[in-house]
Amino acid sequence: MSISIDFKNVVKKYGDVTVIPGLSFQIKKGEFFTLLGPSGCGKTTLLRMVAGFNSIEGGEISFDDKVINQISPQHRNIGMVFQNYAIFPHLTVRKNVAFGLGNRKVPKDEIDKRVNNMLQVVQIEQFADRLPENLSGGQQQRVALARAIVIEPSVLLMDEPLSNLDAKLRVDMRNAIKDIQHEVGITTVYVTHDQEEAMAVSDRIAVMNLGEIQQIGTPQSIYQRPANIFVASFIGRTNILEREITGQADRHVLHLDTDYQVDIDHLTIPKDSGKVSVKLSIRPEEFIIDPDNTVGMEAEVLENIFLGLNVHYFVRLKSGEKVEVIQESMIGETIEPGTKVKLQIKKQKINIFDFETEMNVIEGVDNGI
Numbered sequence: 286m287s288i289s290i291d292f293k294n295v296v297k298k299y300g301d302v303t304v305i306p307g308l309s310f311q312i313k314k315g316e317f318f319t320l321l322g323p324s325g326c327g328k329t330t331l332l333r334m335v336a337g338f339n340s341i342e343g344g345e346i347s348f349d350d351k352v353i354n355q356i357s358p359q360h361r362n363i364g365m366v367f368q369n370y371a372i373f374p375h376l377t378v379r380k381n382v383a384f385g386l387g388n389r390k391v392p393k394d395e396i397d398k399r400v401n402n403m404l405q406v407v408q409i410e411q412f413a414d415r416l417p418e419n420l421s422g423g424q425q426q427r428v429a430l431a432r433a434i435v436i437e438p439s440v441l442l443m444d445e446p447l448s449n450l451d452a453k454l455r456v457d458m459r460n461a462i463k464d465i466q467h468e469v470g471i472t473t474v475y476v477t478h479d480q481e482e483a484m485a486v487s488d489r490i491a492v493m494n495l496g497e498i499q500q501i502g503t504p505q506s507i508y509q510r511p512a513n514i515f516v517a518s519f520i521g522r523t524n525i526l527e528r529e530i531t532g533q534a535d536r537h538v539l540h541l542d543t544d545y546q547v548d549i550d551h552l553t554i555p556k557d558s559g560k561v562s563v564k565l566s567i568r569p570e571e572f573i574i575d576p577d578n579t580v581g582m583e584a585e586v587l588e589n590i591f592l593g594l595n596v597h598y599f600v601r602l603k604s605g606e607k608v609e610v611i612q613e614s615m616i617g618e619t620i621e622p623g624t625k626v627k628l629q630i631k632k633q634k635i636n637i638f639d640f641e642t643e644m645n646v647i648e649g650v651d652n653g654i
Contacts, residue, residue: 287315287472288349288439296343297330305496317466319475321483322493328476336442337361364433368445370425372417378428379413385436403435423454441473459485480520492516501653512652514643517566524608526565532556542582547632551648562640569611573629581627586620
């Protein structure tokens with residue numbers, strides 16, 4: 286049975302050091318929810334608080350309406366998948382998956398039924414009688430996942446479960462994990478520092494930094510409308526530029542270059558505020574190289590990298606700023622280093638931030654907290 290998880294002013298301290306200063310948010314029933322952030326941001330600490338492995342110094346964590354602060358880990362009905370799999374090397378796949386059910390005194394015929402079903406769900410039934418040493422890394426991770434889910438936990442917790450796999454296997458396994466989670470419908474909290482992985486598997490993502498949540502939202506909303514500069518820079522690739530905006534009667538004008546300005550709609554900046562300094566987030570794919578070389582920011586191509594579908598260009602603007610530009614590759618049309626070009630922007634897609642607070646000033650942006 287899926288449950289919701291509520292965090293109310295949750296605090297974590299180690300001695301006099303506060304690592305989580307007071308978080309409040311909710312994870313929905315059946316949701317695949319990812320805690321994403323750089324190393325040391327507090328995401329694993331928060332996951333371990335949900336598991337009961339870390340104490341809670343303030344606030345409350347609730348499963349549905351039941352506060353779990355003082356409930357021991359073994360009584361929280363959680364399934365846990367670790368970075369290092371943590372499966373028993375001396376037990377077969379079948380016995381590894383059955384282990385938790387045996388501890389719960391489930392009848393043998395029920396254990397056999399549930400284990401066989403779970404082996405099919407994670408697609409490793411053909412390896413049921415193998416020892417872990419005879420499995421690949423991806424197969425071992427499926428065993429760990431099956432063992433965590435077969436006990437029918439209220440919550441599935443996953444801490445960097447794919448970090449020990451090679452790049453291709455990571456992609457295969459993240460797709461498998463998402464499919465399995467959808468099939469069983471269990472509330473899942475997933476920890477990773479890999480932005481692409483988070484985008485691929487999550488219903489919603491919480492971006493963390495220094496123990497605080499910067500934004501909660503769908504992968505699309507966080508990528509397209511980041512709440513602040515940190516989120517814009519951490520999720521995907523972007524170019525941060527400093528420019529000025531001028532309010533003019535019924536519009537805002539963004540000054541990108543001496544001869545290149547664009548009108549910008551739907552900003553929270555008052556139109557009568559005169560000239561205002563801002564910071565821009567322009568993702569590489571939000572630039573357009575003007576094919577006629579007539580309109581845009583003056584620039585010079587420094588380097589090109591052909592990657593099949595796209596070409597990545599590294600370009601120096603007239604201002605001296607260096608930016609990355611991604612364009613769809615064309616037959617025989619790669620732009621060579623030293624070429625003078627002009628860059629336009631997809632103005633509907635770029636993000637604009639207050640110069641001092643670094644918060645997004647586009648109307649309707651929601652940090653989801």
